[in-house]
Amino acid sequence: MKPLNYKKQLLIILLSIFTLSCEDMVELDPPSNQLIREEVFNNEATVKSAMTGIYNELFQLDFSNGYRSSVTTLAGLSADNISNISTTNLSRMEFEQNEINPDNPDNLNIWSSAYNMIYITNSFLEGINNSQVLDQDFKKQMDGQARFVRAFTYFYLANLYGDVPLILSTDYRENQLAFRTPKNEIYDQILLDLQQAEEELSSDYATGERTQVNKFTVKALMARFYLYTENWSKAEELSGHLIDENGTFKLQDDLNEVFLANSKEAIWQISPIGGNGISTQTNEGNFFIIDPIFSFFAAIRLQEDFVEQFDTEDLRLLNWIGYNESKNAHFIYKYKIWNSTEYPIREYSMVLRLAEQYLIRAEARAMQNNIAGAISDLDIIRQRAGLNLLADLNPTIEQAELLDEIFLQRRKELFAEWGHRWLDLKRSDRTSEALEDENPYWEDTDLLYPIPETERIKNPNLTQNEGY
Structure with missing residues (x-):
């Protein structure tokens, strides 16, 4: 240590x-x-x-902290990507049932x-x-x-x-x-x-660690802020600043390298060093991975209808989703380390990353009827996932259908990261459509936590x- x-x-x-x-x-x-x-x-x-x-x-x-009571876990349960393995944890079940x-x-x-x-x-x-x-x-x-x-x-x-x-x-x-x-x-x-x-x-990571906030970190959150407040031009501008900084940021070609410490895709991360203990794994890895030997610890699974949304050749399905036979459950496998005491620390918890910026700019451009620009940004994400390009499949796609595709790719790209799916459903008025058929408890007043x-x-x- x-x-x-x-x-x-x-x-x-x-x-x-x-x-x-x-x-x-x-x-x-x-x-x-x-x-x-x-x-x-x-x-x-x-x-x-x-x-x-x-x-x-x-x-x-x-x-x-990415653990049991984190935004990542609880807001994830409120949406339609993850669910509880056991129904005995009544507190977390209330989030899944939207009955908090x-x-x-x-x-x-x-x-x-x-x-x-x-x-x-x-x-x-x-x-x-x-x-x-x-x-x-x-x-x-x-x-x-x-x-x-x-x-x-x-x-x-x-x-x-x-x-x-x-x-x-x-x-x-x-x-x-x-x-x-x-x-x-x-x-x-x-x-x-x-x-x-x-x-x-400044724009520097002064310590060399992407766990420190700098000007780029601020711009990344500002781009999301402007997306949420529907200031499309500012969202496009700020996300563009990050995308253009290709000397500092780039999408990792290998999906298994995205969540490594100081990944080139990372804009801001949180280090497990903050745990002040002997363990050096992320909380997300420890909580979401279903270990083949210690599967009885497992608490969270991916919903099967979400897993079925992926094309069979989607590299995110192949690299970011695991399967545990004893639980008959798919699990989140973005982080690969379930337990570790090793230094240097290999994985940091991802908070802000470049892929989100491409998706922000795609949505902002689509909302401004820049269809070609939106397709171009979305195809960067699709290409990295091993999918055919939308520019080839449907170059004349209409705005509404394009926005549906952008939200689908946000769902597949950002699952189990900081409640993106829950917040996306809310801000786009898609929550009832997504949840009411499968959740008999759903009411529109469930959009806010008590x-x-x-x-x-x-x-x-x-x-x-x-x-x-």
């Missing part, structure tokens, strides 16, 4: 203080907390270590862990901006990275829950009774943070989403 030095251990301890909820902050002695923050933010080395601690927390916190109770513990895990990350980034931003000793250029680099992480976190909160409290400080007196903020205002703040981060950050009941008990100003 790669040892942590004393300074990094100290910063992990300090950062753990930042992860306390606003309610827990009531118990802290403000003078002691202030001394800790001054210690962290009075030199560049400790600030860099604190920022590394934030990245490490993304591997720990439920919403972002407000007291569901996994739902609380998403919410509370996301707000813990927001509290961490707010604390970090306050410390950076209040520091009188740090170099201004250095402060901008650190500020931009933290702002991105905050925007990224709010992006998922807003898309899963709709209106949510907008917390931009560490003032627990103000935060503990915060009202829900309209989603459009949350989006305004997301864009504001992303725009500032884009101005402040505000956790324990949070509403603590904060009487939190209203509940319709239908709960």
Whole structure:
């Protein structure tokens, strides 16, 4: 195991203080907390270590860690690509059945862990901006990275829950009774943070690791943001910036290399180093792979009607989908390592990658009636998958049919990654069409997750989403 030095251990301890909820902050002695923050933010080395601690927390916190209570798992269950192997886990079954109770513990895990990350980034931003000793250029680099992480976190909160409290400080007196903020205002703040981060950050991966946020990372999320807000020209422009950076990014020809650490396709990844333990596999690999010997641990399977969507020659079927005979189940095999203690770490959790940018630009172009341009981008993805080109099969395809094909390729390309399918169905008004025939519990009010009941008990100003 790669040892942590004393300074990094100290910063992990300090950062753990930042992860306390606003309610827990009531118990802290403000003078002691202030001394800790001054210690962290009075030199560049400790600030860099604190920022590394934030990245490490993304591997720990439920919403972002790719494990049982992550957006990847739970939003995946809400859609139509994956399902539970066992029906005895009632909490996860509620996500699969779109019947989530407000007291569901996994739902609380998403919410509370996301707000813990927001509290961490707010604390970090306050410390950076209040520091009188740090170099201004250095402060901008650190500020931009933290702002991105905050925007990224709010992006998922807003898309899963709709209106949510907008917390931009560490003032627990103000935060503990915060009202829900309209989603459009949350989006305004997301864009504001992303725009500032884009101005402040360089284009380098300073450490050589694609686990660090840079200008390209920001542009990738901005492209998705503009796609979701139907600003087609900006979505095309931003995704084009990433696609044109062919010296830095490229699609991996071998699909088995896509999810490797620092893959050329990766725009942003999360390293398992954040687990601070002896294991070095990703949570996605550990949770989704059905190991042939330890298959009794298996919890998630791919839905058979999803697997049947793939052509037999599709390389994604052949490389990214496994089959376990004892469970008679297909499983997610994008990550190949179920368990590891090896260094260097071979796989990182993928968050943003180039293939999504091609699909963003294809959709944005299609929505602007640039059919030829959309086909060209989509065929890059189809060709990598070993499929015949749409330009040859149907060059005169109409816009509506082309959009159906784009969403189908998004489903096949991005399955089991950060809830893409669930969010795609929602933003395109395809959810009822996709789910209501197979799910007798489906109601349109299921589009938003419930505000956790324990949070509403603590904060009487939190209203509940319709239908709960």
